[in-house]
Structures are given as structure tokens and as C-alpha cells.
Amino acid sequence: xxxxxxxxxxxxxxxxxxxxxxxxxxxxxxxxxxxxxxxxxxxxxxxxxxxxxxxxxxxxxxxxxxxxxxxxxxxxxxxxxxxxxxxxxxxxxxxxxxxxxxxxxxxxxxxxxxxxxxxxxxxxxxxxxxxxxxxxxxxxxxxxxxxxxxxxxxxxxxxxxxxxxxxxxxxxxxxxxxxxxxxxxxxxxxxxxxxxxxxxxxxxxxxxxxxxxxxxxxxxx
Ligand SMILES: CCCCCCCCCCCC(=O)SCCNC(=O)CCNC(=O)[C@H](O)C(C)(C)COP(=O)(O)OP(=O)(O)OC[C@H]1O[C@@H](n2cnc3c(N)ncnc32)[C@H](O)[C@@H]1OP(=O)(O)O
Numbered sequence: 001x002x003x004x005x006x007x008x009x010x011x012x013x014x015x016x017x018x019x020x021x022x023x024x025x026x027x028x029x030x031x032x033x034x035x036x037x038x039x040x041x042x043x044x045x046x047x048x049x050x051x052x053x054x055x056x057x058x059x060x061x062x063x064x065x066x067x068x069x070x071x072x073x074x075x076x077x078x079x080x081x082x083x084x085x086x087x088x089x090x091x092x093x094x095x096x097x098x099x100x101x102x103x104x105x106x107x108x109x110x111x112x113x114x115x116x117x118x119x120x121x122x123x124x125x126x127x128x129x130x131x132x133x134x135x136x137x138x139x140x141x142x143x144x145x146x147x148x149x150x151x152x153x154x155x156x157x158x159x160x161x162x163x164x165x166x167x168x169x170x171x172x173x174x175x176x177x178x179x180x181x182x183x184x185x186x187x188x189x190x191x192x193x194x195x196x197x198x199x200x201x202x203x204x205x206x207x208x209x210x211x212x213x214x215x216x217x218x219x220x221x
Contacts, residue, residue: 008157014216028158029086034093034100041096048106052125097121105142107180109149116183117149123174134172139198140164143209146182147194151213154184156192159213166209177201182209190215 014028059067093100097108107121129135144161151159172178182196191214198207 007152007155008215014158014218014220029084031086031092034089036089036093036100040089040093040100044096044098044100044102044106047102048124048126051102054126055128056125103141104145105138107142110179112149112153114154116181117146117153118179118181119146120177120179122177123172125174128174132174134174136168139166139168139172139207139209142180142198143182143196143211146180146196147211147213150182150184150194150196151192154192156184156187156213157215159190159192159215162191162212162214164209164211166207168207170204170206172198172206173200178206185210190217 090101091099091104094109097106098104099109105121105123105127107119109117109119111118123134123138127134127138129138143166144164147161147164178198178200180196180198182194185193185195187193191212194211194213196209196211197205198209199205
């Protein structure tokens with residue numbers, strides 16, 4: 001992963017992450033890969049299964065009460081280990097599904113270079129919209145994260161998504177291996193235009209997406 005400071009000489013001057021706007025304290029955190037053992041991936045997979053179960057069960061009161069107690073125990077266990085943005089493990093383990101983040105789709109990056117990024121994975125029960133299809137709001141998350149990687153691998157400075165246009169071509173199934181792939185289409189000054197496609201393994205197009213990412217100016221958050 002390229003040091004973002006090499007791509008953006010203003011990297012340390014993009015607004016504030018202390019919570020208060022109007023002051024600068026170093027801008028975006030540096031994304032240094034985190035070193036973790038297999039237990040971290042196991043924890044995440046267990047938590048994802050809990051998420052799947054949380055949206056797919058109808059619990060008797062005593063089971064809900066017992067589960068709430070166990071969830072509170074887990075909260076107590078984890079709370080002392082909260083760290084500042086950029087120092088958490090989530091999002092900093094490129095080899096894990098969703099780079100080790102529960103927010104992101106649990107997909108694996110297959111290819112990442114200046115020519116583009118390809119990632120493979122499944123939408124699962126947690127991502128259900130209706131009638132066995134992925135929720136339409138989960139696709140922008142998949143595409144937007146891919147675009148962040150694409151513009152970074154292409155060597156663009158820190159940029160934010162100005163717009164993201166999705167055409168939903170076919171219903172996106174759950175629990176089915178899919179591929180999302182995209183690349184920079186063109187760069188015009190501060191603007192990077194990126195295209196991507198979501199397909200099944202037979203190459204059927206499920207959705208395609210075009211986005212504009214705009215390079216941040218010094219001071220922009
Ligand atoms: C692994 C490690 C990876 C690490 C990599 C980590 C990267 C982080 C990636 C995060 C990706 C996200 O999801 S970011 C989260 C979602 N996005 C946001 O929150 C962005 C919120 N919006 C903004 O902050 C702002 O609107 C900006 C920065 C996008 C643009 O504002 P600005 O800087 O004032 O720009 P402005 O002068 O208006 O426009 C510049 C040029 O872009 C054009 N432009 C601007 N917005 C639009 C638009 N919506 N549609 C068409 N064109 C537009 C203008 O016409 C102009 O073109 P011309 O006249 O020059 O031709």
C-alpha cells in the first residue's frame with residue numbers, strides 16, 4: 001500500500017479529526033496495515049454470523065434476555081480497548097474479508113493496482129432487502145469503498161466521492177459468489193472519474209456504477 005503522503009503533499013492538512021471543525025490537527029490518519037493473528041478473523045466471522053442471526057430470528061423473551069446479557073459482557077470486554085481513528089484494527093487488514101471491518105462488505109480483494117481493483121464475495125442474510133435480494137443501499141457501500149481503493153492504487157491524492165451513480169440491472173442475489181471490478185476512466189484536474197461493474201460468476205451484469213471523486217484542497221475535511 002503506497003504511503004498516501006507520497007501521493008498528496010497536503011495529506012497532513014485535510015481538516016480536523018479531533019471532533020472540532022475549524023482547527024487542523026493532522027487530517028486523515030495514515031493507513032498502516034495492522035498485524036493480527038487468526039483469532040481476529042475468527043472474531044469478525046463470529047460477529048458477522050451474529051449480525052446475520054440478529055436480522056433473521058424471532059426470539060422468545062428468555063432467549064433475547066440471555067443474548068442481551070452476553071452482548072453486555074462482550075461490550076465490557078471490548079470497551080477498554082477503544083483507540084483513536086486510524087489505530088483501530090478494522091479496515092487495516094487487507095487480506096481479510098472487508099479488510100477486517102464489520103462496516104464493509106465481507107469481500108476479498110483479488111487484484112489491486114493502477115489498472116484497477118477486483119474484489120470477490122457474497123451478500124449474506126444481514127444484507128437482505130426483500131424477496132431474497134440484496135438491499136439496494138448495500139451496493140453503494142460496496143462501490144464506494146472500491147472507488148477509494150481504485151483512486152488510491154491509481155496514485156491519486158486524497159479525494160472524496162462527489163457523486164456515485166448506480167444502474168441496478170438485475171436483482172443481486174444473497175449467498176452467491178459475485179465479482180466487483182472497476183478502474184479509473186479519466187482524470188480532469190482535481191476530478192477522477194471511475195467506473196465499476198458488479199457481475200455474477202457467469203459474467204451476468206447485476207449493476208454498474210460511475211462515480212466522480214474530487215481531490216480535496218488543503219484544509220478540506
Ligand atoms: C487503503 C487506503 C485507502 C485510503 C483512501 C481513503 C480515501 C477516502 C475515500 C472516501 C470516499 C468517500 O466515501 S467520501 C464520503 C462521501 N463524500 C463526501 O462526504 C463528500 C462531500 N462533498 C464534499 O466534501 C465536496 O462537495 C467535494 C470535496 C466533493 C467537492 O467540493 P469542492 O472542493 O468545493 O469542489 P468544487 O470546487 O465544487 O468542484 C470541483 C470540481 O468538481 C465538480 N463537482 C463537484 N461536485 C460535483 C457533483 N456532485 N457532480 C458533478 N460535478 C461535481 C465541480 O463542477 C468542479 O468541476 P470543474 O469546474 O473544476 O470542472
